[in-house]
Amino acid sequence: MSAPIVEIRHLPQHLGQTVTLRGWVRNARTSKIRFLELRDGSGFVQCVCSASEAEPESYELAGKLTQESAITLTGLVQAHPKTGAPELLVKSLTLVGDSVDYPITPKEHGTAFLMENRHLWLRSKRQWAILRIRHTLAKAIRDFFDEDGFTLLDAPILTPSACEGTSTLFSTQYFDEGMAFLSQSGQLYQEPGLAAFGKTYCFGPTFRAEKSKTRRHLTEFWMVEPEVAFAHLEDVMILGERLTKFMVQRVLEGRQEELAILERDLAPLETTLAVTFARMTYTEAVAKLHELGSDINWGEDFGNDDETILMNAMDRPLWVHHFPRVFKAFYMEPDPLDPKLALGADLLAPEGYGEVIGGGERASSLQYLLDQIEHEKLDRKDYEWYLDIRKYGSVPHAGFGLGLERAVAWICKLPHVRETAPYPRMMGTLRP
């Protein structure tokens, strides 16, 4: 066999040529003509095996192939007589690895079963599409910041204390230093980088040990956290909006096949690119919620229902800013015009996907932070290094965190974030 080995994605360039494909049998429909649906990771193609064209042993083998058998096959690339899509007219076929009783059949399955078989579920067309979009979004995030002059400053995953002091943390014994905690945010470690690099970001896994079981929570998720020196609240909203549009644009340009597999309605994504994001202060949002029938009180954080009610009334992403200080992190800069408020901004995604970005301006006054640490009953000695930033050339600065999985869920319009990670970690899900 001297036919060139090609990937399925390149088949349109090989029409009329004899090539070799390598992959797995997604599905086999056998009549006198055997139709093998092949997957090789780069795409999907139908291979046609008839007695008149194929070698006799190959033809016989094609009739016995089970779901997920690994094969190589050689044949002529031709256009499908009905659809015009490339297909392979098989000449010869070799079994590389057989497959007996593959658990995920072509019919429906429940999520519990699929999650237990996540390592196999990855092979399905839908998961392939989602995880390739995740890949594209992760790449877009890196490209966006790299092209914008940011320096990647990796934050540690093992940390000595809570960054925000509120959420539950996973802990582990760290030699004789006591307990270490898995990081729930890299932000505090970005701030010292500003005086060295001006603009930094970290992008990696973060951990929350919250016992939350909802469609938008994982215990392990990826977050990108940019931080910018001399930046204010307004800069956060401008940067977050540019990033969001860049990510959406990359997917619309490069992942059309995957969006089609997911049957994603493209109109809301195209709207996101075309419009300026809406903005409301927290106080305005509460007033709007009252109009829409919510009984939220000023000073309370939005509940899930509130976010849904609010976003159902919007046709585009919404920035909510100037939150009450009481439910925001200790390091947020207070509003100089109203000390009850903090200079924070959250971006709510449309179509019910909720908070995708959370961020704001950081407190730059040493005394203010000392008061906050005392007020929140945090241990000052855990934060001495962080406080140093306010002693040696303190400047206004701001940043945000964007959750990758929530962005993937929104852009793919998925019912649950568990499909956005290759191996999602949730309360009650640790394997595979």
Added chain:
RNA sequence: UCCGGAGUAGCUCAGUGGUAGAGCAAUCGGCUGUUAACCGAUUGGUCGGGGGUUCAAGCCCCUCCUCCGGAGCCA
């Protein structure tokens, strides 16, 4: 942690007190253009665990376990 729902064949489910069923998968056979192909046959079950009521329990009661959805919390 709280509220609601569900555990029956490998998978998805039907079966509400009287001898355990279907579709898919698997196995065998048929079909020359199929697209979750189709047609016929075969194989496959301690009905989540434990206890109770009853002549009789998949079905009713108690309890435990697991999973799903939602709340709180958050990206």
